[in-house]
Amino acid sequence: MTKQKEHLFPASGMPASQLLAWVFIIGAGVLFYLLPNSAIAFIMFLASFLVLYKTPAAPLIKLPVAALWLCVIMPLAGLQNTYYLGVVTQAGIYVALAVGLNIVVGFAGLLDMGYVAFYASGAYIYSIFATTQAANFIHFPWAHFPISGMWFWPFLIFGMLIAALFGILLGFPVLRLRGDYLAIVTLGFGEIIRIVLNNLDKPINITNGPQGLTPIQAPALFGHILNQPLDYYFIVLVAILLIIIVARRLEVSRIGRAWAAMREDELAARSMGVPLVKMKLMAFAIGASFAGAMGVIFAAKQTFVDPSSFTFMESIGILAMIILGGMGNVAGAVVGAVSVVVLQLQILKQLSDYLGQLSAEGILNIPSQIDPAKYERMIFGLILILMCIYRSQGILPAKRRLASWWEQIRTRGTKKETEEGVDAARS
Amino acid sequence: MQLRCKSLTFFLMAALVLVVVGLVVTGCAPKANVIKVATVTPLSGSQAAVGESIKLGAQIAVEEQKDAFTKLGFALQLDPQDDQADPKVGVDVAQKLIADKEVLGVDGHYNSGVAIPASEVYKTDNLTEVSPANTNPKVTDRKYLDVNRICARDDEQGPFGADYAFNTLKAKNIYIVDDKTTYGAGVAQQFEARAKADGATILGHDGITAGETDFSAVLDKAGSAKPDLLYFGGMFPEGSLLLKQMRDKGINATFMGADGMDDPQMAKIAGNDVIGAYYTTAAGDINSTPEGKAWADKYTKEFNQQPGAYAVYGYDSMNVLLDGIKKAIADNGGKAPSRLQVSQAVRATKDFQGISSKVTFDDKGDNLYAMLFMKEYKTADYPPAVIQSGTAGQYLQK
């Protein structure tokens, strides 16, 4: 470790790298606020969160900055440019999904390739009742469909419960399986759910089959209907915040340790008294419940769901996010999800548009066969390969850490020692 | 660790400086009055071929109209977008277009399943949409001001096919297969309802998976039911294979499909088996009129490939759109119109003569002159002959 790299300005109080980092963070925020239509400002704005995360500063300084950026600058810029708000909201949904899947794959080491099934179950449970669809098979005089937007909130809980139930259902048969067998069974489970959703329009029309369900009732709060992009942005933001807190707390708890132990050595974990069945089911259920809640939000935001949003590729995409970001690490899952979504929705599209515009203006003549818009997947594939080869531990590799409050307690006594210990552990 | 952090920061700083310089430079350059029109179709994935042909059709229209717009003081640009035939991507693209204030109209989408959620986004800023190919009833049944289509609806197309099958082909026993997509299942359902109402017996209704190539299971089952006619709701790659495998199995039932079959590939894939197959389509034979033929020649010359059935619809939709924009500019005193003004002008389109058909929108955005055509392959050459046609509206189920 090249610890003793000289600072550029050794005389100054703050190391140059940190100073630059802060200049970048604030610069990006201001720039994005001033130029909400600039793609580069937008990407820099997103990158500023990564820089902020990496900057060594007290949480007391970092958190307010992050909050200001997320709750003030992003919404203000987003009002100017709803597309970026949409991108961020979409990325946010994937962040939540990635953090949820990370519990199953990263924490507990269970390769789940059918994660999207839980997302689908959440989305459908809300959609069926928040459209006129439920009237097809529920005939109570007091039941009126679509249900009012107020029901969105209880349905977040129902979505979680239903998804958790599915998680446990899936968990039972796969308990005895390991590694790749688990992968194929979860894959099969995901496909089963999707096909069933696609076909349950007869004999009784429950899901409306491939036609999908629309228009889905928007959430309402105290009589306000929340159907603006900004509303969904904040709903997703709060959801992510809660999910991250829960995931982080679990990670450093006895349950998180049991998962990690199971992942590292299943047999040794059992002989230490870690109940395998319970812990695996718990991982499946908790991971699934996050997806269920996000499904409800997705359905409300999209106002339309159909089975094609829940394909196997979607599961693979989320898996790629956590691996790109850094497996087993909540921050990694966040970074992975944001970079994949931004890459797909922003960078590649922008590139295509730019080249398309060049050819439209006659500057460059690109034959339609090699229109870059068609080859987004190819570029994405290439990036996946390069990432795997050159940075296989992900953008933010996982580190073992203790619960933050525990570190605070310890540092009271032997501050210096601990820091060295932590550094050693991270190296 | 520190090293990496530092190099990252340096990298980002350098980027920041470059960007600021770049923005200042480009920000100062005077910009012409740009009007963008978008096409949103699948340009990647298995339906890319159709999406591509719509885009190219629209591209011809934009190129033809460029000069007219320049005279009005506007630079007209085409903004081709890819929705990957995926509703989620479609919504993202819609949001992107909404955010780009220079975009005044959308020629798209191809898939109804994508168009329906995307139009919820267009609605938020009245960005007008003229669809060349969305046949699902729900697209216009929501009566959005900004959603229009120039083609016929599934609840016209399905019954049109059913009536023809029952009355003209005298098919009493019918087997239905669909591909379990929004489009395929939708049109098959409409066909089934009318066929039943006409008095035909539906022997069975099964689904296949789009993207698969082996349909022996469904054909074994269908074949044993001995139908007079097999109706397929879906796209040509599956449809043509279904037809071919059906004949391989010695099932002699008449084959009928919907407009998803309308593609030059169909005859290539199915070969001689395609002879005697029927399909309904909202797209007429462009070669039947001199203008159409001239247009098809132009397309072929420009892009070195034959136009797909919906290429001309992409062209017509774009022209309807551009026509609306021109009117809106005129109404707005030569200034750039708002999206709402464009939407209103497009909806007011009356007796616009396109290559494929005349266009007049009703209050929902459906084209009153939308036509339906029954085509039969007499030889294994595309396009097949039109054997019956009619205005779509008369087949609409009440």
Place this chain on the structure above:
Amino acid sequence: MLLEARGVSKRFGGLMAIDKIDFTMEAGQIASIIGPNGAGKTTFFNMISGYYFADQGTITLDGKRLTGRSPEHVAGCGIARTFQNIRLFPGLMVLENVLVGMHRHLSANLAQIVLNTRGMRREEQRAYEEARELLIYTGLEGKEQELAKNLSYGDQRRLELARALAVKPKLLLLDEPTAGMNPRETEEMTTFIRRVRDERNIAILLIEHDMKVVMGISERITVLNYGVKIAEGTPKEIRSHSEVIAAYLGEETPEES
């Protein structure tokens, strides 16, 4: 009687790995199982700790039946073990390894963890303190936050012991605890094992090849050969037991095991 095995048998295909073994241990006793390679020692261990189900016979701990129970249940009853080839959680910190051993003794449930309750935090703090004490006890002080895989071989052995002690067992099964150690380390380990028994009153059952260790530490020795118990007694008795000598010198065992 702490541990009691009655007529325990295990068959792998045609091979009788364990053949009707009776075995007992008192609380606080140090006992050893010895025997040539392939005698069934580790198989017997695995049966006690729940990895293999017995085909016949019963095993009880404090009168509670263990046969047919899962490893995690056995651990919960108070039996901890180490492994012949160390099985730590390599990617976890040293402290966490020990904390995993305490899993059964912590009670925080999902709701408490998600809500981060005071009770949960207090319990975790106590667990951390306890784990640190165990690390001090096993001589791993100051290495709490290192990853287990970065420890030296000797430290890994120690950590495995600390982790097993964290289970708070009544009976500790050690599978070749001094394997791969030099004489000095072996000596330290022997002293340590005795200390654990004396200070914590934990019964210890060893599998060991080093006869010096076995004879020096065990109060009782059981000898297995071809899955059959051929002798049992104090070190002195075993040393002079004819069948044992025969088994070790290889007389009357023409075929290779």
Place this chain on the structure above:
Amino acid sequence: MEQLLHILPQSLLDGLTLGFVYAMVALGYTMIYGVMELINFAHSEVFMVGAFAGTEMLLFLQSRGYLGTMPAPVALIVALMAGILMSGTLGVLIERIAYRPIRYAPRLVPFISAIGVSFFLQDAVRLIEGLWKNAFYLTAPSLFTSVITITPGLRVPAKSLIVILAALIMMLALNIFVTRSKWGKAIRAVAQDKETASLMSINVNSVIALTFFVGGGMGGAAGTLFATQYSLIDPYIGFILGIKAFTAAVLGGIGSIPGAMVGGLLLGILESTGIVILGFATHGAIGIEYKDVLAFVILIIILIFKPGGILGEEVREKV
């Protein structure tokens, strides 16, 4: 019931044909898994590339007019050669570029890299075909068109027979190669234990490359046969078939060559015959659209009772 009996023979034949295609693709998954413990997600694209190579070869022969003059089996063999060589080489290339640098990384990393390769190849083939032919749907010329009618209810198309025959021959050859030849033994040795194998002066890298060549080649052969059987190919055909073949490999017991065959055939028959029977049994409530559900449900049930797959060994972890 009578109707069902009427369908069964035909349905079984269709299932077998499909099953052999699955089995051949499954072989690629299983061989590579056996040696590398890696789900070669890109194998479905290797298959697809093989289909394109074989078809392009046939189209080339057709355009030069050779196709009409040469006997159909010769044309098929030439096309198969093209498919095998192309896919085999591609398999080796993929291993060299995308897997070898990360051979010792955590297991999920090569998996994601494989997904990247898969995405890349789909669009790369599309790009190449788009530039070359201006279309990316290819229609393979028909080689065998005759149909043997045994009974009115059982028609055996010659091309189905060819698929079954070719698949059988190739699997047999593969089995002999793996069990008898020196290289086959080396492959098995590396599959058992890479380190020990390298101590026995086996060049592990070449053996792995060979495995990818053979596995890829089988995929390419399957692709070519697939193209002649179903005649339509596009760059996205690999995806669904790949999932099915992988399922078949797991069903039979991944890592086992006979297992891949058993799994493939079982899956093929389940998909064509099983679902038809189920449809009749439930009076049409469960239609053909549920055939993948049936396949996956059977897979899950089999794995619950036999976690290693039908012919897979149950691996007991050594304590």
